[in-house]
Amino acid sequence: MSDETGMGSDFFKSTDKNPSNIMPEKLTYDSPLQFECHPGVSCFTACCHNIKIVLTPYDILILRQRLGMKSHEFVTEYTEPNYLENTDMPGVQIKLTEDKQACPFVTPEGCTVYGDRPTACRYYPVGMADFHEGGTDDARVDKFFFVVKEDHCKGFEEPKKWTIREWREDQGVDVRDEMNKEWLRLIMRRKSHGHQASLSGPAKRMFFMASTDLDHFRRFIFESSFLDTYEIDQETVDKIKEDDIELMKFSFQYLANTLFGAEGLSIKKGKIMDKVQEIQQRQDDSLRKAEEDYEALKAARDKLPKDRMNLP
Numbered sequence: 001m002s003d004e005t006g007m008g009s010d011f012f013k014s015t016d017k018n019p020s021n022i023m024p025e026k027l028t029y030d031s032p033l034q035f036e037c038h039p040g041v042s043c044f045t046a047c048c049h050n051i052k053i054v055l056t057p058y059d060i061l062i063l064r065q066r067l068g069m070k071s072h073e074f075v076t077e078y079t080e081p082n083y084l085e086n087t088d089m090p091g092v093q094i095k096l097t098e099d100k101q102a103c104p105f106v107t108p109e110g111c112t113v114y115g116d117r118p119t120a121c122r123y124y125p126v127g128m129a130d131f132h133e134g135g136t137d138d139a140r141v142d143k144f145f146f147v148v149k150e151d152h153c154k155g156f157e158e159p160k161k162w163t164i165r166e167w168r169e170d171q172g173v174d175v176r177d178e179m180n181k182e183w184l185r186l187i188m189r190r191k192s193h194g195h196q197a198s199l200s201g202p203a204k205r206m207f208f209m210a211s212t213d214l215d216h217f218r219r220f221i222f223e224s225s226f227l228d229t230y231e232i233d234q235e236t237v238d239k240i241k242e243d244d245i246e247l248m249k250f251s252f253q254y255l256a257n258t259l260f261g262a263e264g265l266s267i268k269k270g271k272i273m274d275k276v277q278e279i280q281q282r283q284d285d286s287l288r289k290a291e292e293d294y295e296a297l298k299a300a301r302d303k304l305p306k307d308r309m310n311l312p
């Protein structure tokens with residue numbers, strides 16, 4: 001059994017690395033949860049300080065739309081770079097305020113972007129793990145949940161009772177899971193490859209650009225030779241031109257293809273032939289050069305007196 005996507009509160013959001021915060025119980029959708037977070041709890045907004053909140057491409061898209069900003073403006077203003085899940089894949093996390101180490105969206109009254117808050121802020125206190133038996137995409141998936149209980153969190157003292165399913169529906173995490181799934185899979189794939197080979201500089205830049213700046217990624221698709229190189233049907237082209245979510249999903253497909261050789265995108269036949277010819281031409285040129293060098297060397301040697309050549 002291998003852990004394909006062990007995602008949940010710990011991946012996106014962490015205050016410390018204390019595993020004792022995780023309750024040692026495997027929960028299902030129907031398991032009970034007693035918890036509530038509201039402005040009346042004495043710790044209200046405590047968890048919006050001194051925290052690492054990793055943003056997914058979907059989080060960035062939704063937040064920057066809410067704030068009416070371009071992707072790069074949002075990323076510059078509200079985030080700082082990090083590396084994702086101990087990999088060499090670059091991502092971003094929310095930049096905390098310098099004085100209070102607080103999330104820039106928190107006020108004493110609560111979260112100012114609550115309806116569009118990031119994935120990380122929706123998971124707590126319920127984490128999720130997917131175990132893919134055999135580690136392949138179509139393998140049997142065993143999904144379960146677990147509770148994370150931070151010492152300072154008073155939400156567990158509130159009387160409200162839910163099932164895990166009801167809690168997740170209330171927090172809107174199913175949509176987030178769906179939107180983040182393929183991006184998380186890229187990171188888990190990278191993680192499972194270990195550090196045998198590091199990503200090249202251009203691969204890192206491409207991953208960062210596609211993950212954080214869809215405006216830039218769209219320009220890359222439509223203003224470079226991309227569409228001349230790849231077989232993309234017209235329906236997809238029309239969709240990704242107008243629809244940010246379709247573009248985001250396409251970027252995951254493109255990254256899986258370029259970083260891990262996943263199927264789904266193919267290069268136009270003519271382009272493959274051009275490439276083959278280019279390689280053949282290069283081989284022919286280097287063979288010709290080697291022959292010329294050899295002939296030049298032979299001619300030079302023939303000019304030398306026999307006694308200086310040390311030859312029989």
Ligand code: SF4
Pocket residue numbers: 047048049053103104105106107110111112113114117118121
């Ligand atoms: S986005 Fe909202 S909920 Fe999340 S840390 Fe910031 S203020 Fe808190």
Ligand code: SF4
Pocket residue numbers: 036037038041043044045046047048124152153154155156
């Ligand atoms: S620490 Fe717990 S109860 Fe307090 S604000 Fe955060 S989630 Fe709510």
